[in-house]
Amino acid sequence: MKDNQKKFSRLPLKGMEDFYPSDIRELNWIIEQIRDIVELYSYEEYLGPLLEPIEIYAAKSSEELVYEQSYYIEDKKGRKFILRPEITPTLARMIARKSQELKKPIRWYAIPTCYRYEAPQKGRRREFLQFNADILGEDSLYAELEIFKISIEILTSFGATAEQFQLYYNSRRFIDAISKHILKIPENRLPLVYKVLDKSDKMDDPEFEKYVIDSFQDEYIVQGILKLKEAKNLEDLLKKFDKIPKEFYDSEGYNEITELGDIIKEAGISDYCSFSSSIVRGLDYYTGVVYEVFDTGKENIRAIFGGGRYDDLLSLFSDERVSGIGFGMGVLMLSLFLKTYNLIPDFIGEKDYSDVIYIASINEKVANYTIKIADIIREEEFPCIIDYRFKSLKSQLSKASELGVLVTLILGPKEMEQNQVTLRNMTTNEQKSIDYNEVIEEIYKIFDELEDLEDN
């Protein structure tokens, strides 16, 4: 290739990201912290293929999400495979595949990379990492509580407080009860109620009102849906309706929401949780409790993450009925939230060279000796960098110093001949020559001294 040839762009594709080492350190730090929380609840990791037949998404997700907003591949036989926009359908397939041998309840988590083909915006990229946790085969509302607690503990483990975020919950069954018993909306229009409500926090009031009118016409229904958006809490919502039939109070939805409210209060997490009748979530497969976690400040308007209960997820693959509840958390949205409140320490992105031993050697004749010493050091599990320039000790030391290394070994013909090592404390610039088999001991000594200095 000629040098005068046109060069390709050095930038990643739109909506995608290069992760340089400092980015990966931050990412891994966040992920490990989340992983620690779910491991304390004894969740186990799983993962499925990135590619799945597009039909299993088209059947259960919103169609818009699938054909308009997804990447897909056509194979040589014309079959279409989606690059997963989320992992829940894969989870359902995997559970159905081994349902007989899997012991329920199943507590699983996954950290898939997912894809959506839409205009990138703040907190939303076309390629994104999503942390998922689900509990399946557990119908008790205490499963909801467990998922809420995990969601909250993930955020508080980073130092976030109830002043900074709030978990808003609702139940689709509650919306069903309102729709059916109070607003008298025919059952076949329930999906439209969900769809409309899901837009409520994405539009301002006049815009939303127009959208509700266009969707429902009927004045009583329109007013009812606007009440669902406006209500501050369950009491406030119910006060807004003139007459509420007994069937509503007997409904599964009403009882689920009140019972969940009680459980939340008794478990001591009510500071973090609020009922919100406008939360429904965008995905089609939710059937029961749904929730979204929001930044309470103005900085991040979209939900940080959310989830809910699905009662019928396996139906695409199996006749078995397994209910589950889980959440999907975009790691990017989480990190934006954490950065808003300065909850990611600055040093996380920096490589820590404080336990790295740097080896400078005066000429190539000592290369073997250098490698032998490096092996001894790595055997002791200290990371070790050999400078292969084998000349200009000054420039090697300045490189070590620039990196922030604390201990450098200097090796020359004299050291090699006498089986010695010159050890330099980069903080004090003190040097001493020692027998090579004392090198580990001396390194520990320097590290101990430095630690003592820091403690004082």
Add this chain to the structure above:
Amino acid sequence: MKDNQKKFSRLPLKGMEDFYPSDIRELNWIIEQIRDIVELYSYEEYLGPLLEPIEIYAAKSSEELVYEQSYYIEDKKGRKFILRPEITPTLARMIARKSQELKKPIRWYAIPTCYRYEAPQKGRRREFLQFNADILGEDSLYAELEIFKISIEILTSFGATAEQFQLYYNSRRFIDAISKHILKIPENRLPLVYKVLDKSDKMDDPEFEKYVIDSFQDEYIVQGILKLKEAKNLEDLLKKFDKIPKEFYDSEGYNEITELGDIIKEAGISDYCSFSSSIVRGLDYYTGVVYEVFDTGKENIRAIFGGGRYDDLLSLFSDERVSGIGFGMGVLMLSLFLKTYNLIPDFIGEKDYSDVIYIASINEKVANYTIKIADIIREEEFPCIIDYRFKSLKSQLSKASELGVLVTLILGPKEMEQNQVTLRNMTTNEQKSIDYNEVIEEIYKIFDELEDLEDN
């Protein structure tokens, strides 16, 4: 969706894999061990997007690899994006993008999922995880040695020995020197020499001979290439040629190979390494030393992994010349190799419940108390499972026992009333009731006792 509706397949797509928790535990165990090795050499992790413009692969990889054997997506504007078959072009782009600020030498590793669209076979799937490590901006042959040492230490860290695997190295520059000075092959046919040699270990002798004849016709060249396949070592190879001109011995390629042989010997890794004149690697971008690591047994015929030096990788993105050497290791091939020699302990795939505390509660009235106790236990970083069935103590205990839990807490109205906890040692079936704030202390006691038992 009706229950009598046709169900979708529960299997993953051809050539792709579901990772159940036991698979992930094994995978993570392998990856962490590799990561530990490269971290001891102070390599830093990076990652780029899965999707890249297809041109950057078509320009530097074999074209077959790109259009025939890759998955690609066409966007709404008709641009083609590849699902990366390997990450090296992304690495080149990322280095070019920040070349000014990145301090050389650059030691980086990545663990990308990669894709190829070809018939799956043993050790090769369409979706695969590949561990990569590269050192860039270091021209010294000691960079080759470092990469060889890392490659070997990865395998030996799992317990593999020089009897079980061997690293075969060569240099494309050495093949150039043979071709030019001995076989008198015109320079423009060098890529054909690489292509032919790369097939040498994938065909039997007669098949390979026919392939060489079809490719080169000229009898002297054909015989020369067959010698490259047959030679046992460098000495043996050179003996096979009648007259070797002085220019050959002066060539970069010859000197590189002999010098590398010396370095390998002096570094004490010659048990693990052999020169092999038939190794060239399949990718177009290699220019210098190349190597492949093979199982020495008959079980795994393909290379476990390999790598090499590329001198001109950034040229697609930049005029800067940066040389590098690195390897890509399919984690599946590695695990097949390890399994051949029983180097993956059986227990790795099993979930370890030995530090998990199981909480059984007699009825739902104590649910809050249960959650309070679970919080105390998780606070101490013990994983904790609550059984939400709240009935049939017997079935809860049998579930705990089935999982292999060592300590179960039993909570009922009496315990709650008296702020107590009944603690059951699942090994001895001994129970005792204690004050709830002694629970952590008592758990530690049981774990200590069990440890003592194991030690004796």
